[in-house]
Amino acid sequence: MGEVQTRLPADEAFRKQLAARNSAAVRWQGFFLGAIVAGMILLIVLLLSIINEAVGLVALKENIPVADIADRPLEELAAPDLAIILQNNLSKGRLQALFIQEILDPDIDRSRLGSDPVHVFLPENSYNPVLGDKTFVDLSPDELAALLAANVSVDRLRDLVYTDVVGLEILESWPLLTSLFNRAAIDQEIVDKQQGIGLPSSYTQQQIDDIKAKYGVARVEWRSWLNRDFLTGSMSATPADAGIRGAITGTLWVIAITLSVAVPLGIGAAIYLEEYANPNAPINRIIETNIRNLAGVPSIIYGLLGLAIFARVLEYLTSGRIFGVEGTNGRTTLTAGLTLALLILPVIIINAQEAIRAVPSSIREASYGLGATKWQTIWRQVLPAALPGILTGIILSLSRAVGETAPLVVVGAAVFLAKDPNGPFTAFTTLPIQIYNWAAMPQDQFRDAAAAGIVVLLLILLALNMTAIIIRQRFSRRLQG
């Protein structure tokens, strides 16, 4: 009898090999987990770096402190008081310039200002009849201030007081981390600049004196770029008083148009494909495949489509000329909304299809059995049952539309708007576009404003997604119960 030989190589070499295999297993498992952790770390770093930009120390300069010109905060003053502040602190020439800039229609012939009575340039009932036939050049500072008070909004007047009288200017801003942990260096930098030390040698004496003078009256204080003025302020050429009110109303308008087009079309298409279409008919197969492929088309292509079709070919409709709106071109809120509607349509259809497919066929059969027609069955049984799923899909595609930037830039978002978008036929901007424009600006402080805008955008998206999750949970609970 031969010896029984064990087939397992229980020797040194085997043990070594096993150890190597096991350690490889541990190493790779570490890598797999590391991949997820890397993704999470990036997400955290991203959020932190945005907060880092949105809050921090700034060096401020005011020509005249607010306390010297008013006994109350400017926010509590009415239009006439603000106009009086302007009158008391500005030259007549400056008041005249403000009059031209704020009140007059930019298209009128300036040369007529010297000869024609001023009331011909003003809307009815917006001036004191006592002015009579005075021409523009004859107006006294009192009268100019009164006209400003009567014709300019309180918000705008307050902005003018801030920019022209108080002269609030942010000279420099620092990120949160530097502000927290390196305060000494910031203070030193200010002191150096007050004395003109450490400036680039290429600066002329004039520039150095400017910096000395500016920083001489500067004070350092904390500033959150995300504040009430930021949310309610209009667009501005200076970062310190730039706001996102216009961007938010623009977003609301665009999204409202997008939804009112995309939701009915999307649900309709999903109902057709799930309830009516014969899946083997070529036309329906084409529609199915086509929707799947459209979902993969880069969003910028939709922008080109919107530019060529909605903004250009259909300009007569999208500019509102068909309804008698004047002075607009095809690059309007309507164009933007329609473009985004096409963009999110495939997503809405695919989600709605899944929701409709999930409705048990017993519900349909019961309805038919009671004598309902097809549409009655769909409208009264299938759609209510599928609604939570459809809503979730709509909200998710909505959050995509809210954050979408590229196609809207391509269809022609306005870079600067003097007036907030207030209807389907106005030039538009949206929150992400505002962020893009600020981020692309050379001045650092616009990046801080961009970061504050991003915080707002992310909060909106968070709220939308929470809503979707809540709807989904309610729904699954109802199915269980």
Place this chain on the structure above:
Amino acid sequence: MELQAQLNVGRKAELLATAAARQTVQADSLMMRRRWGEEAIRAVLFFCGAVSVLTTIGIVLVLGNESLLFFSSGEVNIIEFFTTTVWQPIAGSFGVLPLVTATLMTSLIAMLVAIPLGLGAAIYLSEYAAPRTRAILKPVLEILAGVPTVVYGFFALQTVSPFLRGVVGPDIVQFQNMAAAGLVMGFMILPTVSSMSEDALSAVPRALREASIGLGATRLETTLKVVVPAALSGIVAAFILGVSRAVGETMIVALAAGSGPNFTLNPFQAAETMTGHIVRISGGEISYNSIDYNSLFAIGLALFLLTLVLNLISQAVSRRFREVYQ
């Protein structure tokens, strides 16, 4: 007799009439009657479905038509367009290559990040994580896909680019550069790659894993030598879809990669991609019918075809993988 016959005829007619009436009633109550309301609804719904086809036709027509105008304008010929390396519309040189190389470069960098990390994350979620861990980790990873791209662009420009300049050196790394844009784009694509790969991995039958472990393989060996090869076509489809996303991505490259065409393969230099160029040029008040305007559509057409082909390949590959195990 006559009367009888008449009566009979009368009865017959009566009977016939009742039968006819009964038939009408039946036809009315069953499918025979056309319900015009229902038909109209069907037509409206069909139109809703057809809008998507109209969108595709619109895209093809618009891109094709404007590109045709571009190439027939006499200022450009199609061979120059695809072979020369200077894009300078003012000087009349339209060589698309610098834009293409920048697109490929940023996409390549993005995939170098997204493929290993995305596949690693998918393997962890599908093969290692307990169901509860998975239920927490997966949604967190998907947040990455929900962040608007303009936010990523800001992050790439404001944080990643200065970081690279600090690490590699400000002389080598330009302020805007393809590396920063590509890296951040990789993280943006990561959830796409990982969730599709994970689906493919989960679809591999349990029996294959059990057989492998029964033969003495470690979990790693099972994963790398049995499960991943079995799911390969699905994973490849995920990679291809990721590339398509990277090629079409706009805001990250528009902000962080560069604002001018630059024919270079150096990732630390600024160079504008196809999408970045479209956004920058159309951002201003561009006038219709100018050569600039038409050129955007030529670039757009190239981009559309490229992503379409990638998407079709991805779908074909993943369809094949589905057929194996179902």
